[in-house]
Amino acid sequence: MQTATPEGAYALPDEHGHFGPYGGLFVAETLMQPLEELRQAYERYIHDPGFQAELDADLRHYVGRPSPIYLAERWSRELGGARIFLKREDLNHTGAHKINNTVGQALLARRMGKTRIIAETGAGQHGVATATVAARLGLECVVYMGAVDMARQEANVYRMRLLGAEVVAVESGSRTLKDALNEAMRDWVTHIDDTFYIIGTVAGPHPYPAMVREFQAVIGREAREQMQALSGRLPDALVACVGGGSNAIGLFHPFLADPDVALYGVEAAGEGLETGHHAAPLCAGRPGVLHGNRTYLMEDTDGQIIETHSISAGLDYPGVGPEHAWLKDSGRARYVAITDDEALDAFHALTRTEGIIPALESSHALAYAAKLAPTLGRERTILVNLSGRGDKDMHTVAAREGLCL
Amino acid sequence: MSRISDRFQTLRGAGRTALIPFVTAGDPDPGTTVPLMHAMVGAGADLIELGVPFSDPMADGPVIQRASERALAQGMSLHRCLDQVRAFRRDDAETPVVLMGYLNPIEVMGYDSFAEAAAEVGVDGALTVDLPPEEGHDLLEALRGRGLDSIYLLAPTSTGERIRRVCAAASGFVYYVSVKGVTGAAHLDLDSVRSHLDAIRAATDLPIGVGFGIKDAATAAAMGRLADAVIVGSAIVGRIEALQDRPAEVPAAAGAFLAELRRALGT
Numbered sequence: 151m152q153t154a155t156p157e158g159a160y161a162l163p164d165e166h167g168h169f170g171p172y173g174g175l176f177v178a179e180t181l182m183q184p185l186e187e188l189r190q191a192y193e194r195y196i197h198d199p200g201f202q203a204e205l206d207a208d209l210r211h212y213v214g215r216p217s218p219i220y221l222a223e224r225w226s227r228e229l230g231g232a233r234i235f236l237k238r239e240d241l242n243h244t245g246a247h248k249i250n251n252t253v254g255q256a257l258l259a260r261r262m263g264k265t266r267i268i269a270e271t272g273a274g275q276h277g278v279a280t281a282t283v284a285a286r287l288g289l290e291c292v293v294y295m296g297a298v299d300m301a302r303q304e305a306n307v308y309r310m311r312l313l314g315a316e317v318v319a320v321e322s323g324s325r326t327l328k329d330a331l332n333e334a335m336r337d338w339v340t341h342i343d344d345t346f347y348i349i350g351t352v353a354g355p356h357p358y359p360a361m362v363r364e365f366q367a368v369i370g371r372e373a374r375e376q377m378q379a380l381s382g383r384l385p386d387a388l389v390a391c392v393g394g395g396s397n398a399i400g401l402f403h404p405f406l407a408d409p410d411v412a413l414y415g416v417e418a419a420g421e422g423l424e425t426g427h428h429a430a431p432l433c434a435g436r437p438g439v440l441h442g443n444r445t446y447l448m449e450d451t452d453g454q455i456i457e458t459h460s461i462s463a464g465l466d467y468p469g470v471g472p473e474h475a476w477l478k479d480s481g482r483a484r485y486v487a488i489t490d491d492e493a494l495d496a497f498h499a500l501t502r503t504e505g506i507i508p509a510l511e512s513s514h515a516l517a518y519a520a521k522l523a524p525t526l527g528r529e530r531t532i533l534v535n536l537s538g539r540g541d542k543d544m545h546t547v548a549a550r551e552g553l554c555l
Numbered sequence: 556m557s558r559i560s561d562r563f564q565t566l567r568g569a570g571r572t573a574l575i576p577f578v579t580a581g582d583p584d585p586g587t588t589v590p591l592m593h594a595m596v597g598a599g600a601d602l603i604e605l606g607v608p609f610s611d612p613m614a615d616g617p618v619i620q621r622a623s624e625r626a627l628a629q630g631m632s633l634h635r636c637l638d639q640v641r642a643f644r645r646d647d648a649e650t651p652v653v654l655m656g657y658l659n660p661i662e663v664m665g666y667d668s669f670a671e672a673a674a675e676v677g678v679d680g681a682l683t684v685d686l687p688p689e690e691g692h693d694l695l696e697a698l699r700g701r702g703l704d705s706i707y708l709l710a711p712t713s714t715g716e717r718i719r720r721v722c723a724a725a726s727g728f729v730y731y732v733s734v735k736g737v738t739g740a741a742h743l744d745l746d747s748v749r750s751h752l753d754a755i756r757a758a759t760d761l762p763i764g765v766g767f768g769i770k771d772a773a774t775a776a777a778m779g780r781l782a783d784a785v786i787v788g789s790a791i792v793g794r795i796e797a798l799q800d801r802p803a804e805v806p807a808a809a810g811a812f813l814a815e816l817r818r819a820l821g822t
Binding site: 176182323332339340342343439440442 | 609610611612613614615616617620621624627632633634657658659660661662663664684685686687689690707708709710711712713714717721732735736737740
């Protein structure tokens with residue numbers, strides 16, 4: 151597939167959606183033709199000036215782009231070392247990077263004549279971002295959410311319902327994000343004629359990993375220009391959290407051809423990689439096939455997908471986008487893991503030193519930046535993708551401290 | 556000639572529509588599966604599709620999802636499925652058995668190891684729901700090398716080009732999914748099925764089985780007039796679920812239901 155971003159020699163995925171051995175199209179026959187139609191529509195419109203103009207206008211006037219870059223001066227000084235900049239995706243409409251993608255896919259859905267939107271959601275951020283664009287375009291919207299996640303993200307469930315979406319509790323399997331994705335796929339296969347499935351991350355069957363990357367790459371494209379304007383050069387390192395990996399790919403992708411920019415993807419180590427209670431397939435899993443693509447997975451010795459653990463519902467997923475699997479194997483990006491406790495420490499540190507309350511997902515990236523910064527000199531720079539704001543996590547953080555809000 | 560082709564040729568000669576039940580291996584418990592398979596053959600099953608439980612059965616409706624969960628909760632695995640087929644083969648050397656499931660357990664075992672083990676225990680073919688021919692070349696070659704058939708799905712959304720591509724990879728029979736939906740879906744549109752089967756027949760001489768949405772004698776009889784084989788899954792698995800606390804009664808109950816379908820199809 152041709153990509154609309156200028157990444158030089160990097161031309162993955164190939165025409166079959168493969169990133170080396172990863173990615174691809176592993177779905178039941180009923181979905182093969184609809185995915186082909188989606189691929190054709192996506193490739194047609196992503197190069198269509200009218201579509202791009204509408205997308206750009208929505209990103210500017212509705213989402214609030216470009217999102218600023220902020221130098222976390224006090225926090226950087228406290229850590230002692232490299233200066234840490236934050237890409238403020240938390241300031242987007244709906245409070246996270248997720249809306250970059252839902253705006254794009256919803257415009258595509260309308261171009262394809264689809265009247266019904268479905269989505270899966272974990273923490274609820276993608277569900278809210280989908281319900282938001284569906285409300286704006288007057289499209290019917292159904293969001294699948296694991297029953298366990300609904301209990302820990304009640305406020306987002308309410309937001310989606312306010313926006314007119316139907317939120318369906320998924321009671322199968324582990325009743326979290328992976329099961330919500332299964333259920334959304336089942337809905338799609340049943341309502342294929344009028345329904346557009348907005349996947350929220352860079353996983354799933356081709357063309358989703360490439361398409362979601364393209365809609366999120368606005369993060370990295372802006373960041374390249376902004377960092378050069380702010381510091382006169384590109385950052386030494388980029389750090390982003392990785393669940394499915396859409397905010398990380400969005401930031402990394404426009405920097406892939408810059409060998410001097412180190413890329414760090416941060417997975418959720420949960421209670422610690424050694425405990426097995428984590429959500430870090432790249433750090434501690436192995437390749438397999440799930441949800442339409444081949445990638446690193448958390449699985450048992452018989453190939454069954456195992457339950458994951460993270461304090462952050464948005465990282466609580468046993469797979470990861472196939473491009474991350476490729477970037478890991480190729481060595482272009484490094485993948486590390488941060489525990490629940492480390493993420494919480496970073497959450498509090500940023501809140502108190504900078505007056506910014508980060509999402510628990512983004513707190514994983516912050517925690518790794520806090521480890522990395524002191525190992526680098528003051529003249530070096532780190533750019534962290536602050537992918538979302540922490541308002542949705544008040545109950546989770548308070549509960550950790552024995553408080554009930 | 557594979558056991559599956561043999562069986563379809565015999566049936567074709569006798570003018571008989573094949574009856575293919577699907578059950579999930581290990582449901583309601585691992586000990587019931589082999590007696591259940593024999594009971595189904597006794598009641599008129601011509602081929603058995605044995606479902607390999609998977610944690611994330613994306614193409615299945617709630618009935619078969621729950622069967623997978625029950626089986627996995629009791630420690631079922633691809634290895635144990637193969638053991639069950641081996642046990643079944645001790646008393647039945649003729650009825651073809653197809654394993655139906657998802658790719659990941661086979662990925663973990665390794666394609667060659669799986670093909671070797673499956674052939675050795677007496678499996679005749681594999682239907683891997685989430686492996687279209689575009690991604691399936693290596694597994695297809697591994698299975699072919701061991702004389703195993705690869706069964707593929709075709710769907711109402713399959714275009715003429717896809718039908719040709721899938722049929723070129725398929726052997727044994729092809730499985731037409733009669734509705735846009737998951738297993739156990741409700742509605743059946745016979746006119747639509749008829750026109751799709753005509754399109755498939757134009758592309759292949761392989762027998763065609765039809766499944767998804769066949770729930771009783773009436774729908775089986777209607778489908779039996781159009782297809783070479785009628786595949787029944789959720790309707791049986793639902794009856795097994797109702798007896799999950801009385802597994803000893805499962806083989807007879809499933810047998811009685813299949814006998815009813817067999818009568819409706821003509822014997």
